[in-house]
Amino acid sequence: MSLLEVENLRVTFSTETGPVEAVRGVSFQLGRERLGIVGESGSGKTMTGRAVLRLIRPPGKIQTDRMIFDGQDLSKASERDMRALRGRRIAMVMQDPKYSLNPVMRVGDQLTEGLRQRDRLGAAEARKKALAALEAVQIRDPERVMDAYPHELSGGMGQRVMIAMMLIPEPDLLIADEPTSALDVTVQAEVLSILDGLVRERGMGLIFISHDLRLVARFCDRVLVMYKGRVVEELVARDLMAAQHPYTRGLLNCLPRIGGSRAPLPGLDRTGTWAND
Amino acid sequence: MTTTQNTPARSLAFLRQIAGGLTTLAITLLGLLLVTFFIGRVVPIDPVLSIVGERATAAQYEAARVALGLDQPLWKQFGIYVLDAVQGDLGTSIRTGAPIIGEIARYFPATLELATLGTIIGVIVGVPAGVLAATRPGSLADQVVRLVGLMGYSMPVFWLGLIGLLVFYGHLDWVGGPGRLDPVYEMMLEFSMTQYTGAILIDTALNGAWEVFANALSHIVLPAGILGYVSMAYISRMTRSFMMNELGQEYITTARVKGMPEWRVIWVHAMKNVMVPLITVIALSYAYLLEGSVLTETIFAWPGLGSYITDALFTADMPAVLGGTIVVGVVFVTLNMASDILYRLVDPRART
Incomplete structure (x- = not known):
């Protein structure tokens, strides 16, 4: 049985000029594997990820025929049930730790918050678990990081803290929304390998949202290519570079290559029938 | 690898900032004294004449002028003025002949008590x-808060005070009338109690005089309620906008992803961030009540700083007016400084 099954997911925002559909009928299945979602900005990949957690802020609305997570229909779950799922079983790592960590709370307090509030652990025990989680993301001086504020950490450190925080409850599904886009290239590789290791080791399902096609091809098992709120192509990640769909081909064509031609990179050709509607 | 600072360096930086703040405070106050000194020289009221009277001889006039130090060069006069002010001597009231600082010390607690309760x-x-x-934008609750706040902004305080007195004192008799106490209790307070602070609510409580306390409470509740309403209008408006801003931030999503209940997301995660700008807003509104309750004090016959300065103005008692002005200035600058320090305590980013 698959871990997550989404059928005909729609996310609509009502605006003054009428409803805007950010996601228009996306369906996919996910086992304990790594699923990549790629697409240009505004293609609806982030909204798809957040809709799974039912964290779309009003005026956004989520509609779906079915959204089954481990036998439970998320579209019919109460807010209370969703909170229990969010805390323990589905987690999300966001793009930039500069914004996704609370700036006026110590890292340690943010790490132990779930353990203290949800699992009712004592301060000492929660701290021990948090320290272990920091070590698991290869932070060498966890004691000091615990007492630091987010602005005192580098981007790479911040993102490790974020990953540690999200993995503490050992979730079954992790949604990583551009987890390395805000980081330096050298740090990106480190953070990715940490993420990769933990996901493999713990056998989680992973939804990896990115606009970096090469990264996704290397890192994921399967890939959804999204355009204008729809899935235009679904492929095995190995075959991404050999994709057939004109949109995916277009995206691949705009990637620069070292040693490649110095001619200007081509823009996306949106003249095909796929590009309309 | 980490850029975490160790704690001693952090608190040292904090102390240095406080020291810097105190220096700024001193310079600001010196500037304030310069302004009041200057005003005292340019107003068309002859301080010598107002002391000796119109029928004094030239010799008496000259003697008084020397006694006031007005024969000295201007910079020397200013030096003496500053030195006196630093030692708490703000001059002598022309009206009463008593030291101004002593009079203000009697009047100011009434204002402090009223403004504090209002805040x-x-x-x-x-x-x-x-x-x-902020959590239900566009809802009925939002509309009500907006409307009530708008009324607080737009209705003049003196009008609210008069209507309040008419309704709650005149017709309903729910509250005490003008003044801080009924005359009977004023005598009791004056003659049979130790006055620790000058704030009647605190003094009567410390003396265990609960009957007087209740009377004082019935007197202060209406003016404090009106000042509180005005400050509530401002504070609720600002809180709404700060809170809406914070609720749109990404760390709020993080807290929700962690499965935190909504009350915790709002009152812990967002509130800690809202506190940072809100402290300044509260301090400013407190300062505004402390210095700006002249109208309220007049309507409620409240013997506070506002009444003191107004009375002094009507009798052209210039030293008293300027003394009051200095006190208001000191209050304002001190509150600003205090909000700066508090601001740094809640926002770790401002500390380094």
């Missing part, structure tokens, strides 16, 4: 109202 009411009502409005 407490404003915060206790205004912050939750603002949060409520």
